[in-house]
Amino acid sequence: MSTTLASPKRLTIASIPIVGMVITPFLPFVSTPTLWLGLPSAIVWMALMIVATIVALQIIEHTYLREGGAELDRLEAEQSALACAATTSGATTTNETEAH
Amino acid sequence: MLTVAIIIGIVGIGALGVAGRRRQTELSTWTVGKRDLPRWTSWFLQAGESLTTFSFLGLAGIAFGGGVAALFAVAYLTINCIVQYFVVPRQRQLGANRGYLTMADFFQDRFNSKALGKTVAVVGAVFLIPYLQLQITGLGLIVQLATGSESARGYSMAVASVLVVVFVIWAGIRGLAKVAVFKDFAMLAALVIVLAGVVAGIGGIPDIFAKVMDTAPSYLTISRPGFDATFWVTSVIVTSIGAGLNTFPHLWPPVLAAKSGAVLRDNVKWLAVYQFLLLIPITAGIAATLVLDPKTKGNFVLLGIAQHTLPEPLIAVIAIGGAAAAMVPAGAIAMGISSLVSNNLLSVKNPKLRFRINHVVVAIAVGLALAFGLAKSDIGALLLLTYGGLTQLAPAVAIAIGRKVRIGAVPVNLGIIVGTLTVAVITFGNIPTGGIDSGLIALAPNLAVLAVAELIRRRRNPQAVAGGAAGVGQSSPEQQPVHTAVGIEA
Numbered sequence: 001m002s003t004t005l006a007s008p009k010r011l012t013i014a015s016i017p018i019v020g021m022v023i024t025p026f027l028p029f030v031s032t033p034t035l036w037l038g039l040p041s042a043i044v045w046m047a048l049m050i051v052a053t054i055v056a057l058q059i060i061e062h063t064y065l066r067e068g069g070a071e072l073d074r075l076e077a078e079q080s081a082l083a084c085a086a087t088t089s090g091a092t093t094t095n096e097t098e099a100h
Numbered sequence: 101m102l103t104v105a106i107i108i109g110i111v112g113i114g115a116l117g118v119a120g121r122r123r124q125t126e127l128s129t130w131t132v133g134k135r136d137l138p139r140w141t142s143w144f145l146q147a148g149e150s151l152t153t154f155s156f157l158g159l160a161g162i163a164f165g166g167g168v169a170a171l172f173a174v175a176y177l178t179i180n181c182i183v184q185y186f187v188v189p190r191q192r193q194l195g196a197n198r199g200y201l202t203m204a205d206f207f208q209d210r211f212n213s214k215a216l217g218k219t220v221a222v223v224g225a226v227f228l229i230p231y232l233q234l235q236i237t238g239l240g241l242i243v244q245l246a247t248g249s250e251s252a253r254g255y256s257m258a259v260a261s262v263l264v265v266v267f268v269i270w271a272g273i274r275g276l277a278k279v280a281v282f283k284d285f286a287m288l289a290a291l292v293i294v295l296a297g298v299v300a301g302i303g304g305i306p307d308i309f310a311k312v313m314d315t316a317p318s319y320l321t322i323s324r325p326g327f328d329a330t331f332w333v334t335s336v337i338v339t340s341i342g343a344g345l346n347t348f349p350h351l352w353p354p355v356l357a358a359k360s361g362a363v364l365r366d367n368v369k370w371l372a373v374y375q376f377l378l379l380i381p382i383t384a385g386i387a388a389t390l391v392l393d394p395k396t397k398g399n400f401v402l403l404g405i406a407q408h409t410l411p412e413p414l415i416a417v418i419a420i421g422g423a424a425a426a427m428v429p430a431g432a433i434a435m436g437i438s439s440l441v442s443n444n445l446l447s448v449k450n451p452k453l454r455f456r457i458n459h460v461v462v463a464i465a466v467g468l469a470l471a472f473g474l475a476k477s478d479i480g481a482l483l484l485l486t487y488g489g490l491t492q493l494a495p496a497v498a499i500a501i502g503r504k505v506r507i508g509a510v511p512v513n514l515g516i517i518v519g520t521l522t523v524a525v526i527t528f529g530n531i532p533t534g535g536i537d538s539g540l541i542a543l544a545p546n547l548a549v550l551a552v553a554e555l556i557r558r559r560r561n562p563q564a565v566a567g568g569a570a571g572v573g574q575s576s577p578e579q580q581p582v583h584t585a586v587g588i589e590a
Contacts, residue, residue: 006186027415034320035319039305042168046375046533047379053178061365076362077360080135080196
């Protein structure tokens with residue numbers, strides 16, 4: 001359990017599609033001309049890596065929120081709302097002063 | 101007729117940026133709004149770098165010469181999403197707590213060094229000028245190729261440049277966001293039309309690749325001259341490092357303006373879907389090998405194949421999509437340059453004067469890029485510096501996003517200078533690198549100088565190191581805004 005976004009577990013999950021994309025030229029089905037479903041295997045592989053990236057990030061986000069990230073997000077939203085309110089009230093005060 | 105339609109389209113894009121927006125009167129709201137941009141506004145701003153003139157002109161050209169090796173752009177842009185998922189929420193958090201408006205503010209504050217802030221501002225502003233020129237030149241080229249008119253090229257570049265200056269000065273980041281929404285839909289329409297043209301004019305996708313397999317199978321592997329495995333691995337790694345750690349100054353305002361880190365994470369975890377669109381120009385580029393002259397220049401490939409397969413009105417739609425793809429990044433880059441100069445390079449305390457200077461810098465930056473473009477000056481070599489040079493900021497970004505900054509400003513500054521100079525020497529000296537990206541090579545001396553200088557600093561001043569790197573990055577609590585420390589009014 002970790003509320004650190006970049007925890008070792010989450011970084012490991014993220015590294016899977018990264019490695020998959022970096023090693024693309026060395027994959028046997030890319031280093032020889034190959035068609036899959038009428039498309040070059042490299043294009044199909046890269047499309048799969050895009051999907052893998054989206055899935056990996058969804059898993060990472062899910063674990064982060066479950067392990068305390070949701071609470072941190074809530075606190076951040078509260079802090080932002082307070083900062084916004086302070087800015088608005090400051091602007092109102094300034095305008096009132098200018099009006100006087 | 102085609103020229104008129106395209107010019108009307110370009111004027112419409114500019115009008116969209118100004119329409120319904122009050123003129124911005126403060127540098128902070130102009131740059132980052134009220135730091136409350138909701139999810140979808142942030143989405144279209146964050147997506148800005150996925151679809152640019154490079155997607156239109158460059159990618160199809162690379163596929164025309166290098167085949168599926170053009171997928172390297174899909175790879176680095178996708179990896180970029182993964183790295184940014186972890187990095188940009190932290191950058192936004194620091195920006196919100198400490199009042200950053202620019203990337204240079206981040207460096208200045210985290211390393212507690214105005215000198216480092218100025219170095220980053222100079223490096224960022226100088227290296228973004230060629231990138232700005234690329235967008236404006238690309239727009240002119242798209243119009244010229246679509247209309248066949250050399251004069252239309254110049255007119256469209258001038259009209260688009262003026263409109264970019266107007267809508268950027270008038271509405272700042274919110275105007276940019278509005279045009280970015282249009283740009284993404286226009287690009288989507290344009291790319292789908294290109295794909296339809298390829299299918300209608302040349303044949304079904306499986307037929308096209310079957311013919312390529314028979315005639316030139318090397319297009320289906322990453323092995324063509326100049327586009328081999330070394331090119332792939334080094335380009336993907338160096339660009340992923342640079343883009344992932346957000347070393348491009350013009351990409352900071354969307355991050356700093358977002359409502360929360362959760363908004364940024366929510367977007368980044370889906371943004372990779374944009375990369376599916378890039379498969380279209382790559383397919384078109386490979387298909388073009390079957391119908392275009394092999395001597396066709398790379399930049400001419402996508403519109404060449406469009407003209408080969410599509411009627412005139414659809415060419416106009418593609419050209420307007422391409423124009424939008426140039427104008428949005430151009431606006432963002434102009435904002436990036438002007439905010440670095442007015443906020444970090446010049447020491448102007450009067451906020452109104454600073455904001456006016458900022459406007460002047462927007463006009464000067466776009467004007468310079470237009471002048472280079474109209475004169476057809478070859479500053480293309482500088483563009484290599486844009487990527488390689490800005491990636492030299494990556495080690496410093498990685499150090500600065502930590503909880504505590506333990507490395508001194510001077511070692512980081514020296515590393516950036518040495519790394520950038522190395523990229524310049526390799527690029528302008530035409531030093532052969534065996535296909536290895538110069539930015540990646542330059543990271544080695546960058547890190548070596550940083551490490552040696554830090555070692556010397558620690559030996560000279562062990563007490564400061566023990567106490568948190570001479571106060572670096574921790575001179576005041578992270579939660580406490582230090583707007584004045586980075587030269588910003590709230």
